[in-house]
Amino acid sequence: MTRPVHRVAPATDTPVRQESLRAHNLDLTFRQIVGSRAPISRSELSVATGLTRPTISRIVDELLAGGLIVEAGPARSGNSGRPRVGLSLAPTGPAGLGLDIRVDALTACVVDLTGAVRHLDFTPRFEAPDETLRSLAAMAKAAIDAAAAQGLTVVGATLAAPGPIDENGVVRFAPALGWRDVDAGAALRSRIGAAGLPVVVGNDASLAALGELYASAPELRNFVCVSGEFDIGAGIVLDGTPLRGSRGWSGELGHVMVDSGGPRCACGANGCLQCVAGLREILAAVPVPSPAASPAVAIDELVSAGSPEILTALDRAGTALGTALSALINIIDVDTVLLGGSFSLLASWLTEGIERELNSRVLTAGWAPVEVRPAPLGPDAAVIGAALSAVDRIRRDPNSWLARH
Structure with a gap:
């Protein structure tokens, strides 16, 4: 028996109205200014967008009048002669x-x-x-x-x-x-x-991952930013785009299980990463914790004082972080781990344990090692x-x- 073939009717073409075309061209031009590392000239915008010089001039005038850009010349140029006026984002x-x-x-x-x-x-x-x-x-x-x-x-x-x-x-x-x-x-x-x-x-x-994306070099487009201010969270960026998940609930790395026989977490599960690598949990390993208000500062003071318990707890935390991150990286394939939030202040003591686990657990680590480094913005991210x-x-x-x- 021959099954009937259900054909999908072609989408009906709709005309592009003048206002929609204007908005599209303005978006296109503005993106070029946003993405430029240096002031960009009107002629460069025309080449980059394919729009005519009169169209670019009209759009630029509109952006200038709206306070979104300023003239900040001269634009970059390898030619001699009169310098071209550059355009950049407005600071007001x-x-x-x-x-x-x-x-x-x-x-x-x-x-x-x-x-x-x-x-x-x-x-x-x-x-x-x-x-x-x-x-x-x-x-x-x-x-x-x-x-x-x-x-x-x-x-x-x-x-x-x-x-x-x-x-x-x-x-x-x-x-x-x-x-x-x-x-x-x-x-x-x-x-x-x-x-x-x-x-x-x-x-x-x-x-925090969005902040680090803006602050980092343009080649950093695939990374996970691990923050440890409260619960341990992971902001994921793929191809320059932060991932949120279908409901915006992604990145709860602190509740990945790293020890099935571990202690009960506040979330109700056992053996969560949070129970090993959370800042308060690291401090709990020391009989008499530092009186500093910030856990990260307290940990740093204890390290400076030569506390063997805090060094052991930090190594255990780094190992647990590396274990959880290895599972994540084997799935999403990023090339960089940024230690953000309070973890950025403790990177010197966490990195070795994390790298040890990444090198042994990430399938591609032998030919494409994952870089681990402190996040540029740190606690302000x-x-x-x-x-x-x-x-x-x-x-x-x-x-x-x-x-x-």
Whole structure:
């Protein structure tokens, strides 16, 4: 019996309207300016985009009028003669606001369209969610005012928080904070009080990876950034794109099992990486821990004092991190591990154990070894990445800004 063949009707072509074509060409041109490491001229934009010089001139005029770019000549040129006027991202105009919860402090940060940090503030952290969110909202208001004084308009705020966070900004479970089903997004939106300001909540490890992506050399496009501020998280970047997962819950490396007979974790499972390589768990190996407020600083002080227990705990942590990362890298195939957050401060004592496990467990390590190194932004990566996430939306969709200005 011959089965009938069901043919799919071809998609109906739709005309490209003039406004859509204008927006597309503006996006195309703006991406070239965003991606350029040096001021780029109008003629270079014409060559790069394939658009005519008159079209480029019109788009450039629109971007200049909207405050997204500035003339910052001369552009790079290998030819003699009159230098060409270069174009680059504007240091005034749209900006992003980042908020972060650390072990010993709350942090607020503002970055401009170029990615430069224009405001960075710290205040002591509270234990209760309500007090924490109230303090973060006050810091956000002060940061918005500080940005305005510099000619910047904050277009969005993002809170970096540990643990799984749903699309509405509810922190579902953050055992290190003692939070469960805390609607941080709604609380911040109501308290910041800036009409129409988008406020979102994102996972701190994923946002740290975004910050490190912006801060790193352009050839670093496939990496995992492991952060250990609270729970151990892994922000994954493949081909220059941060991975979030279908619900934004990816990267919970701290709850990968590394020891089936290990202690019970706060998540309810046994033998999680967090139970071996978490900062508090490392400190717990020492009979009399350091009084320093930050666990990373306390560990560093104990190492400097020659504590054999802390050195043993750090080696055990490095081995466990390497075991978990090996499994991850065998699946996703990245070439670099960045030790971020507080792990960046402890890289000297963690790297050897991590590399030992990667070299023995990653299938391709014999001909393509994985590099392990401290992350450039370190503990500031999450708050900078949170601020950059708002700026990133303007970089990807400049028309959304121009439509309002």
